[in-house]
Amino acid sequence: MSAPVQLTDVRKVYGTGTGPGAVTALGGVTYGFEAGTFTAVMGPSGSGKSTLLHCAAGLDTPTSGDVHLTGRSLRGLDETALTELRREHVAFVFQSFNLMPALTVRQNVVLPLMLAGKSPDEAWVSEVIRRVGLGDRTRHRPSELSGGQQQRVAIARALAGRAAITFADEPTGALDTVTALDVLALLRDQARSLGQTVVMVTHDPVAASYADCVVFLVDGQIVSETVHPTAEAVAAELAQLSAGRYSPSET
Numbered sequence: 626m627s628a629p630v631q632l633t634d635v636r637k638v639y640g641t642g643t644g645p646g647a648v649t650a651l652g653g654v655t656y657g658f659e660a661g662t663f664t665a666v667m668g669p670s671g672s673g674k675s676t677l678l679h680c681a682a683g684l685d686t687p688t689s690g691d692v693h694l695t696g697r698s699l700r701g702l703d704e705t706a707l708t709e710l711r712r713e714h715v716a717f718v719f720q721s722f723n724l725m726p727a728l729t730v731r732q733n734v735v736l737p738l739m740l741a742g743k744s745p746d747e748a749w750v751s752e753v754i755r756r757v758g759l760g761d762r763t764r765h766r767p768s769e770l771s772g773g774q775q776q777r778v779a780i781a782r783a784l785a786g787r788a789a790i791t792f793a794d795e796p797t798g799a800l801d802t803v804t805a806l807d808v809l810a811l812l813r814d815q816a817r818s819l820g821q822t823v824v825m826v827t828h829d830p831v832a833a834s835y836a837d838c839v840v841f842l843v844d845g846q847i848v849s850e851t852v853h854p855t856a857e858a859v860a861a862e863l864a865q866l867s868a869g870r871y872s873p874s875e876t
């Protein structure tokens with residue numbers, strides 16, 4: 626049985642395939658993100674992290690190769706089918722928060738569930754809003770919140786539905802240290818206690834140390850993997866990869 630998020634020889638080329646402007650963002654990635662696992666994706670700027678996340682989530686279409694989400698191939702699915710699949714199984718914490726300005730914090734958090742025709746677990750919704758530190762702001766609208774608080778709403782929204790798969794892109798980038806660590810602990814708990822698959826792109830070795838596993842991308846390829854990472858080990862690996870990539874002989 627394939628992993629809940631399975632990439633098979635995924636290539637992504639931006640621009641014309643043969644022209645001088647073509648950029649190979651992913652050069653044939655095969656990787657399975659397992660259930661119950663919190664994985665961090667790291668690598669130098671431009672190494673393909675966001676592209677990998679977007680292709681894995683069905684938000685972008687690979688040039689070749691295939692992605693399976695919860696065992697279902699995304700190849701050939703039209704936008705409606707993709708939307709339904711994502712609505713059923715996938716939650717996102719992306720840099721653009723996509724909060725609905727007219728809705729309150731709580732309404733934003735439960736919106737994906739409502740759209741999917743599910744009834745929210747009210748106690749759990751309250752719990753995740755409290756855990757992201759917004760227990761006293763549930764009736765506020767996004768415009769009344771700071772950037773970091775808006776990000777926390779997006780995180781609570783992703784956690785509220787206990788989706789089988791969560792994709793997070795720099796989820797703690799705009800947060801203070803204490804809230805960031807609490808959010809990372811929540812993401813880790815999602816995977817560990819609920820058996821979910823959590824995939825997070827981050828530049829931060831401390832954030833990555835909360836993951837069960839870190840995969841490192843360089844030039845669109847997964848080049849290494851660290852299980853049970855520490856922040857120190859991740860930082861050392863990143864430094865080594867960056868040194869190899871930007872060696873003086875290449876510049």
Ligand SMILES: Nc1ncnc2c1ncn2[C@@H]1O[C@H](COP(=O)(O)OP(=O)(O)OP(=O)(O)O)[C@@H](O)[C@H]1O
Nearest residue numbers: 639640648649650669670671672673674675676677
């Ligand atoms: N729409 C696009 N058109 C052309 N090239 C693109 C496009 N999006 C990304 N790229 C290129 O693909 C490569 C991978 O980009 P990607 O955003 O996935 O990297 P990243 O590792 O997430 O970078 P960062 O850490 O800086 O956010 C880069 O060389 C980038 O310039």
